[in-house]
Amino acid sequence: MVNLEEIKKEAKNILEEGKVKYIIGYAKSSNALMAAPTFVKKPEDIDKLIWDPTCFQNLVKFLLDEKRKKAREKEPDIRPVGIFVKGCDSRAINVLLQEKFITREDVYIIGLSCEDLGVLDEKKIFKKLKGEEPEKIEFDQRKNIVISTKEKTIKIPLKEILAERCLECTSSFPVISDVFWGDRNNRSPKEPFKSLEQIESLSQEKKWDFWQQQLSKCIRCYACRSVCPMCYCDECVVDSINLAITADTTAEEKSQKIKWIEKSPESSENFGYHLVRAMHLAGRCIDCSECERVCPVDIPLRLLNKKLEKVAKELFDYKAGLDPEQPSLVSSFKDEDPEDFIR
C-alpha cells in the first residue's frame, strides 16, 4: 500500500537534507477531479502533497522545462529534482534517459505504484454526472469514488471511471525509481489493446470515415504536442517556420526550412501532422494519454499512438521505456523482423 504519510516524510527528509532542489508532486486543485501539479520547495510545504486517483497528470513534462531552465542559468543548481512518478510516467523518464535528454543524476524519482487501480478519467465521470459540477470527492476503500454535487452524492465503482489506459496497463508500477511505494505486481490485462479493436474491425472506408471525422476537428492548437513529455525538440519538424533560431542561424538556413506540413487546419495537413506525430512517437509513447486528455476538440489521439504501440509489440516485441540502455524502436532491428509485407 502506498502510504502518503511515509511519502511526505521522505519528501521532508530530502528537502531538509538538500538532496533535491525541489519536488514536483500533486496537490488539490479547484477542480475536485483533478490534482494539480505542485512544486514543493520548502520542507514545511509538504502537507499539500497528495496521492490518489486524481493524480493523472504526467509530471515528467516539467523535467523538460527544468532542463531548459538549467541550460539558461549561468551557475545552475545541479542538484536533482524530486518527482512523483506512476508506472507510465516512469517509462517516460526511461525514454528521456534512453534519448539522453536527461541524465539519471538530474532526477530523484519518487516511484508510486498504482497497484490494482489507476487514475480517473475525468471525461467518464462527467458523463456519469450528466452536467452537474462535482464539489467534493472521496475514495471509499479504494473501491468506490463518492462524488458530491450541489444536488446529490453518488457512489461509483472506481473500475467504471478509470482511464482506459489504466484498464489496459501491463505494468502499473514504476520501472525506475529512487524510492518506491506500493506493490510491484505485473498486471496482465486480457486485452491490452482492446480499445483499438473497434476501429480495427472497421472496413477500410469506415476507418477512413472515422479518422476523417476525428481529425477534421483538429484546430492545430498543438496542445497535444505541448503536453507530451516526448515532444521536447526545440523545433518541431512539422512547423513551417524556424523556431530554433540562434545567433548563428544563417539566412540560408532560415529559408531552407521545409514546409512538410502547412499550418492551416485542413484535412490533408491535419492528417500529415498527426501521422508524423504518431510516427515520431512510435516506440517512444508510453501511453500517459495526456495528449488525448488535453485535446480541446476531443480527438481520440491515444488510439493513434496505441496502434503503433501494438504494432511495435506484435511485430518487433518492443515496448517503450522499459530499458534506458536499449536502442530505440526505429534505431534498431532484428534479423528476423517480419517482411511478409515486402514483395
Next chain:
Amino acid sequence: MAEEFEPKIIAFLCKWCSSAGSDLAGVSRMKYPPNVVPITVMCSGSVSPLYIFNAFQKGADGVLVSGCHPGDCHYIKGNFYARRRIALVKELIEYIGLEPQRFKMSWVSAAEGKKYTKIIQDFVQELKPLGPQKKLRREK
C-alpha cells in the same frame, strides 16, 4: 468516353540495387507503364516517413519504396532499418483508412529487372480500380 484513370506512382529506389535493377529492366527493353516516376535515393534506409506522407499529400496515387534484399545492402544494414520503419508506416496508414494497395515496399536487386517490371505492372493494375487518391491529397 472518359479517359482511363492513370495513377501516379512515386518510387523511391535505392541507388545500388533497385535503381540499378530498374536500369536493367531498361537495358533488357522490358516494358512497363509510364505511371511511375523514380526518385533515386542512396539507400532505402534514408527514406523518411515524411517523404511518403508528402508524396501522398502532393497527390501521388501510389508510393513504392524499394531497396536491396536483406544482406545485400550496399550500406550493410540500411535496408533493415527501412524494413522496420516502413512496416510502421504501412500499419499506420492502413489504420487511418488509406487503401493498403497504395503503399508498397519491395526488394529489388540490381539483377532483378524483371521483378521490377512486374512490380510496376501489378502496382498500376491494382491502383487503377481505386481511382485517384484524394484522402491525403492537398486541396489545390
Next chain:
Amino acid sequence: MKKRTGVFVCHCGINIAGTVDVKNVAEELMKHSDVTHSEDYVYMCSDPGQKLIENSIKEHNLDSVVVACCSPNLHETTFRNCAKAGGINEFQCEIANIREQCSWVHKDKLKATEKAIKITRSTVEHVVKNKSLEPISIPVTRRGLVIGGGIAGIQAALDMANSGYEVILVEKSPSIGGHMIQLSETFPTLDCSQCILTPKMVDVSKHPKIKLLTYSEVQEITGYVGNFKAKILKKPTYVDPDKCTLCDKCVDVCPIVVPNEFDIGLTGRKAIYIPFPQAIPATYTLDIVNCPGLLPIACGKCIDVCEPGAIDYDMKPEIIEEEIGSIVLATGYDLYDKENMKEYGYGKYADVLDGLQFERLLSASGPTMGEVLRPSDHKVPKEVVFIQCVGSRDPELHCAYCSKICCMYTAKHAMLYKHHVPDGQAYIFYIDIRSGGKDYEEFVQRAKEEDGVVYLRGKVSKIFEENGKITVWGADTLAGKDIEINADMVVLATAMRPTKGAEEFAKKLKVSLDKDGFLSEAHPKLRPVESVTSGLFFAGAAQAPKDIPEAVAQASGAAAKAIIILSQDHLFHSPIVAEVSLNLCTGCGMCVDVCPYDALSLKDNKAEVNEVLCEGCGTCSATCLRAAIEVKNITPGQIYEMIDASVGG
C-alpha cells in the same frame, strides 16, 4: 537566389529520341525559372557533345548542369568532368535518367515524353539545391595487411612487399602454406606442390618487408580505407623459435598423440609438434588444448629434455596492434564437413577418403611415403572409385554451386593412382566434366586415354562395406544400367566451403557474404577482387571455389588494388556525407545507433560526423526525429522538391 542551370537532353541516337520527344523536353525545361539554357543533342557523351556542354557553361555563365541521358551509373563521371572542364564544381552536375528508366521501358511517345519531363524537372530541382563540394582528403598509412597464409595470401603478401610496401601476413595455424602445401602434385602439369610452394614460403620468411604472424588471429579491424587499425591476437606457441634447434627431442618424449591435421587424421601427431618438415616458421608449437597441462607437475617432459631451454610455459597470448592502409582477405576454404556426407560412408569407413586425404596418400612426404595404401589394412587398393560432386551441385540437400576444381583434381587423382598402381583400376562417377582452362581438357583426355580411367556418367546411390570391400552402387546413365563396383577404396570429391569461422570473421570485419558464405565482391564482373568496404580486397577460395592459378592471379589482382591505395599520400573520399544541424540536434544518439559505419558519435551532447567514415547512406537522416542530420546534396529539402516535380500537375 536563382540558379543558372543548363539542361542538356541527349537523343542517344534513337535510343532516347525514338520514344521521347527530346526537343519537347528541352523546351519544357526552359520554362523552369532556374533554367537559363536548354538544348538537345544527338550524342551528349560524344566528344562534340561534351564540348557543347563545356562551351554552354562558359557562354551562358551556367552554375549548374542537368544532363538528361542514360543511367548515372554510365556517364555521371563523364559529365561531371565535363562540368569541371567548363569551370564549375563537379557536384553541380546531376544526371536525369531518361533512357533506362524511361525511353527503353515505354512505347507511348506522348506519355514517355511527359515522364521524361518530370524526371528532368525533378533532377533540376535536385541540382538547384546542390552545394559545391570538394572531395575529402585522407592521409594513408602505407602498410598492408594480408589475412590468411595460403597460396593466395602468400602471393598477395609477396607482390605487395616486392612493390616496396611493408606487409603484415597473419596466419591462424602454426605454419603458412595453407591447403596447397598438403597437395601431392598439381594439375595439369603434375608439378610437385611442395616443390613449387616452399620457395615462396621461404621468400615470405626472408622478406625484409614482410612481418609474419603465425598462430595468430585478427580480432578486430577498425578505421577506414587508408587508416585501418588491426588488433591481432598472437597465441602462445610456448616455444621460442630463436632458441629452438629443431632437435625433435620434445616430440619424442611427449606422451600425447592426437590426429594430425596436416594429414587430415591419417596419422597422429604429438601435443608438441611441427606441422610438417618445411613449416615456416620452422619451429614447434605446443598445442595447449591437447597438452596435459603446462605445470611441470602435470607432465613437463618436453621442458625437461629441451637442452637450449626454448620451451617457455609462461608464454602469454599477445595482442598486437597494427596500423595499415589496405587489407587483403585470403581466408581460404575447408572441405565440406564429413558430418554432412554420411550417405557416402565418409567418417564411417576407413577406406572412404576425401580428396585432401587422398592427396596426402599420394604425397611423397605423406603418411605412406607416397605409396597408395588402404588406411584400414595397408594393402594396395586394386580398384578405386572416385566420386565427383559430393555436396556440390546439389541445391536440395547440400551446396547449389559447383566447386569447380573437383573435376580436375579427380582426373589427377585417378591418373596418379594409376602411376602408383599400374595394374589397378580407377572409376570416376561424374555429372559433367568441367575442364575449362589452359591444358585442362587435354589433361582429362590423357587420364582417359593413356591411363585408362573409366568415367561413368551418373550418381552413386549407396556405399557400404562388405567382406573387406567397399561396395559402390551407382548408375551409368549413358549406358542406362545400374553398376555395382566392389572397390578397395573410395575417394570423395567433397565440396569446397568457406573456412570454418568465416561467417563470424566477416561480421567482425563488416564484409558481406553471399548466400553460400563466400565473401561477396563489390561487383561480380567489374570489381571481382574488391569488397564493398573500400580498402578491403579478396583473394583465393574465400571468395569462391577456385584452383591454384586462379587463386594466384586473383591474389596478384588484389595486391595491385591494395597497392593502389598504399602508393598514394592521400586518398579522396566522396563529400556526399552527413551533416548535423547543431541547433536542432538534441543528442539522442539514434543516428549513432543506426550508422552502419560507426561514422557518428556524440560530442558535447551533439551528433558529430566522421566524414571519412561516412558513406552517405542517409539512414541517420531518416531516423532522426528532429530533422537535425542530412546527407549533403541529397537532403530532405531536395527530395521535397523532387517529389513535387515527380508528381507533377
